[in-house]
Amino acid sequence: MTKLKKIAISGGKGGTGKSTIAALMANRLVQEGKRVVLCDCDVECPNDYLLLNQKLSKPKEWIYADYPTLDKRKCNKCGLCVKTCQNNAIFQAKGEYPVFIGDLCSGCGACQLVCPRGAINMKKKKTGEIYQNKIKNQFWLITGLANAGIEETGPTVDKSKQFAINFAVKMNADYILFDTAAGTHCPVISALLDCDFAYIVTEPTPMGAMDLGLILSLCQKLKIPVKIILNQADLGDKKKVEEIIKRYKTKIYKEIPYSKELVEAYSRGRLLETNLIV
Amino acid sequence: MKIVIVSGKGGVGKSMLTSSLALLFSKNRKNIVAVDCDVDAPNLGLWLGVTEYSRVKKVSTSKRAKIINQKFLDDGVLKVCKFGAISKKGKDYKINPFLCEGCGACGIVYPQAVILKSVKNGEIKIVKTKYGFHLIVGQLYPGETGSGKIVSEIKQEAETFKHDLMLIDSAPGTGCPVIAALRDSDFVVLLTEPTSAAFSDVKRVLKVVDYFNIPHRVVINKWDINKNISNKIEKWAGDKFLGKISYDQEIFHAISNLTPIMETNLKAKEEIIQIYNKLILNIK
Numbered sequence: 115m116t117k118l119k120k121i122a123i124s125g126g127k128g129g130t131g132k133s134t135i136a137a138l139m140a141n142r143l144v145q146e147g148k149r150v151v152l153c154d155c156d157v158e159c160p161n162d163y164l165l166l167n168q169k170l171s172k173p174k175e176w177i178y179a180d181y182p183t184l185d186k187r188k189c190n191k192c193g194l195c196v197k198t199c200q201n202n203a204i205f206q207a208k209g210e211y212p213v214f215i216g217d218l219c220s221g222c223g224a225c226q227l228v229c230p231r232g233a234i235n236m237k238k239k240k241t242g243e244i245y246q247n248k249i250k251n252q253f254w255l256i257t258g259l260a261n262a263g264i265e266e267t268g269p270t271v272d273k274s275k276q277f278a279i280n281f282a283v284k285m286n287a288d289y290i291l292f293d294t295a296a297g298t299h300c301p302v303i304s305a306l307l308d309c310d311f312a313y314i315v316t317e318p319t320p321m322g323a324m325d326l327g328l329i330l331s332l333c334q335k336l337k338i339p340v341k342i343i344l345n346q347a348d349l350g351d352k353k354k355v356e357e358i359i360k361r362y363k364t365k366i367y368k369e370i371p372y373s374k375e376l377v378e379a380y381s382r383g384r385l386l387e388t389n390l391i392v
Numbered sequence: 393m394k395i396v397i398v399s400g401k402g403g404v405g406k407s408m409l410t411s412s413l414a415l416l417f418s419k420n421r422k423n424i425v426a427v428d429c430d431v432d433a434p435n436l437g438l439w440l441g442v443t444e445y446s447r448v449k450k451v452s453t454s455k456r457a458k459i460i461n462q463k464f465l466d467d468g469v470l471k472v473c474k475f476g477a478i479s480k481k482g483k484d485y486k487i488n489p490f491l492c493e494g495c496g497a498c499g500i501v502y503p504q505a506v507i508l509k510s511v512k513n514g515e516i517k518i519v520k521t522k523y524g525f526h527l528i529v530g531q532l533y534p535g536e537t538g539s540g541k542i543v544s545e546i547k548q549e550a551e552t553f554k555h556d557l558m559l560i561d562s563a564p565g566t567g568c569p570v571i572a573a574l575r576d577s578d579f580v581v582l583l584t585e586p587t588s589a590a591f592s593d594v595k596r597v598l599k600v601v602d603y604f605n606i607p608h609r610v611v612i613n614k615w616d617i618n619k620n621i622s623n624k625i626e627k628w629a630g631d632k633f634l635g636k637i638s639y640d641q642e643i644f645h646a647i648s649n650l651t652p653i654m655e656t657n658l659k660a661k662e663e664i665i666q667i668y669n670k671l672i673l674n675i676k
Contacts, residue, residue, distance in 0.1 A: 126433050128564040129403010133589070158565035159400045159596055161589035180474065200455060200495050200508075217571060217603075222474050222495030262599035265540060265568040266493070272476060296402035296564045297432030298534040303490045319647050321407070321435040328433060332534035336490065349641055351648035372641075381587040381618035 118282055119289045122305055122312040122338070126325030128296035130315045131345040133161050134376065136293035137385050138392040139313070144253040148288040152249075153278035155305035156295040157242060157258040157270045165385045168247045170257060177242035177258075177273045179221040179266075182214050188233035195225035195234060220266045242270040244277050249386075256281060268300035275305065298332045306332070311339040313367075316355055317346050323354035330362045341367035343392075348372055368392075393675065394558045394577040396429075398601065400593030402564035404585045405613040406430075408643070408653060409664065410561040411439035413581075415654040416668040417557055418525045425555040426521075429543045429573040430563040431514060431530040441650045442527060445517035451545055454538030455494035455508045457487050464505035472501050493537055514542045516549050526553045540568030544575075564593075566600050574601060579675050580608040581634070586621035591628075608632060609674055611667055614639035634674070635667035 123136040133156070140152040154162040163170055182195075189211055196204045196212055203218035204225060214225075226234040241264050245257040258274025260267045275292065282290045294305040306312060312333055316326040326342070333340050342359060344352060347369035359365060370392065379388045397410045407430070414426040428436035437443070457477075459465070465485045469478055477491035478498060487498075499506040513536035517529040530546035532539045543563075550558055562573040574580070580601050584594035594610075601608050610629035615622040615636035626633050637660050646656045653660055 127403060127435070128401065128433070156565075158567050158570075159589075159593040161401070161592065164588045164592055198496065198500065200493075220474075220493055220495060222493060222497050223472075224495045224497040224500055227472070227497055227500040260567070262566050262596050263571070263603050264566075265571055267565075267567045268491075269475065297430075297539075299432050299532060299539045299569070300537055301565075301567065302432075303535065307490065319644060320438045320650060321433075321647070324435060324438065325433040328534045335535045346644075350644035354648075377617055380589070381621060383588040 118287060120292070120309045121289065122292045122294055122309040123315060124294040124302060124306060124312050124329055125296065125315040126298060126329035127316065127322050130317045130322060132315045133165055133293050134380055134385060135313065135315050135343060135345065135392050136291050137162055137165050138390060140253060140291050141386055142391050143289050144250070149252045149286060151254045151256060151278055151282040151285065151287045151290045153256045153275060153290060153292050155258060155271045155275060155292050155301065157260040157267050157274060157301060158295060160257045160259055162255060162293055163247060163257050164383045165380060166249050166255060167383050168249065168255060170245045170259065173243035174246040175244040175277060176240055177244065177270050178238040179241045179269060180223055180236035181216065181219055181221050181239045182225050182234045183237050184211060184214070185233045185235060186211055188231045190231060192230070194228050194230065198224050198228045217263060217265060244274050246281065254281070254285065266300065268304045271301045271304035298328050306336055306338055309338055311341060313343055314340050315343045315345050318344060318350035318352035318355055320354045323358050326355060327358045330358065340364060343367060344369045346372045393556065393579070394560060395579045395581060395675065396560040396562050396573050396577045397581045397583055398562040398570060398597050399564060399583045400566060400597035401590045404583055404590050406583055407436045407439045407561050409583055409611065410436055410559060412653050412664045413668060414440070414525065414559050415523055415652060416665065417559065418523050421557055423555040424525045424557045424559060425550045425553045426525060426527045427546055427550045427558060427560045428529040429546065429560050429569060431532040431539050431542045431569055432563055434529045434531055436561045437527060437529055438650060439647070439652060440521050440527060441652055442519055442521060445519040447518040449516045450512050451514050451516055451542060452510045452512050453541035453545055454511055454513045454536065455496070456489055456492050456511050457494065457496070457498050457506050458509050459485060459487060459505060460507055461505050464502055469498055469502055472498050490535055511536065513538050516546050540572040543569050543572035566597050570597065571600060574604050574606060577606055580606050582608050582610045583613055584610065584625060585614045586612060586618040586625060588621065591621060591625055609634040609671065612636040634670050635663065637663045
């Protein structure tokens, strides 16, 4: 068995074409005879399934996180939990029991650990779901989905990723592609970690260039090699993007021109009906 | 009054719309302040032609665990960390700074081994735009955690400027920076585009908006790239529908020269003015 190759598709800015390129690239590898798992790590807004004309019907697995609950019989209102919580997710009015604010809590468990009276119990709460779709022969999609309103989505990405890697190994896959969210914070970091390299998708605008600089800086810190793809390369002006690329001593790996056919296929969720190869 | 522009999906035109609305509001109201809460990738300034800021404040809204004495640690610490940030290499324990949330759980169980240290994780940038209003931008350094806290911090900073309207550009997604942008807000403009992906994402972020009970209106950008889906979205929005903006490749050129849309003669400009006129009737 050859080693499973782990590739991330990221970009900093939203809407540069990460998911489109991830899906088309996965499809191209499949056409070349490879066995491919595409993992959608944009757990707050996963779209790969829509682009590939799939439905998320029944979760394969559920994702849980721990959240605190208070046992009022044991609590003496000492307030240590309030002081400990780094997320300011515990509120206590003078002389009252502490109240946990669910949408600020990251589920770290520090409050439970610090409570001298054992008054805080962690209870499992469902925070997300993992779906598995077979797109076609040798091509699978794993989708991580965080419940709307969940703050910390990094752990949801971790769990979806781990599920996808285990699945890829079981299926004897050659490639696993991780399509990340926009941005440079926790869920993106979780998706990028441990990848062999990352395709960075950008666009020829000052915004694309600025966000490219941010994601390149992140990849540098994480020590992940990059290959830059300039999407809609013939629109706008690529001068600013080239400046950033020069600063990071790298180069444009590939340019993809604007394609009306692609935009149309994307809007309808029929990417694989195009003849475009990435 | 705080108005937030959200979309779920990235790249649908939040900053384009926010910047345009900021120019329109500032012409008609005395005091507005524009805030870029997309702390991962803040682009609102560029849409306003801003490339330099007059004031930059470093902020420290997150902490990180640091091991100060290995000998007080045991394998139990691996389980204490809910974020998988602690691993064992040989005999030593290591903290992955990219996964550490700075919650301090490890330090509670192993007080002699681990301490929490503050990190400078981002900055707040401030400038008075040539249109007369202030722009407050948050920037989380790449690889740092605590985006939600930086968002709260920039909103607080924005409060210190005299204003009767705060216009907030949110990050994509539905997670912590978006939740922090929505908290305490009065009105939401949901921006989407006629693609199955963007439609699905805007419905997801609406769940978060509804959770906070904030009234909203819907705008469709690039409505003519798929008129069929655009109609569907319009129907879905019903009486919450505010307007639509045409797709125009000229926007790419305008923006490449850092020309705000409201200073062009593009069709989008007229369409945004119509949206603005309808919006002000809704927020009064």
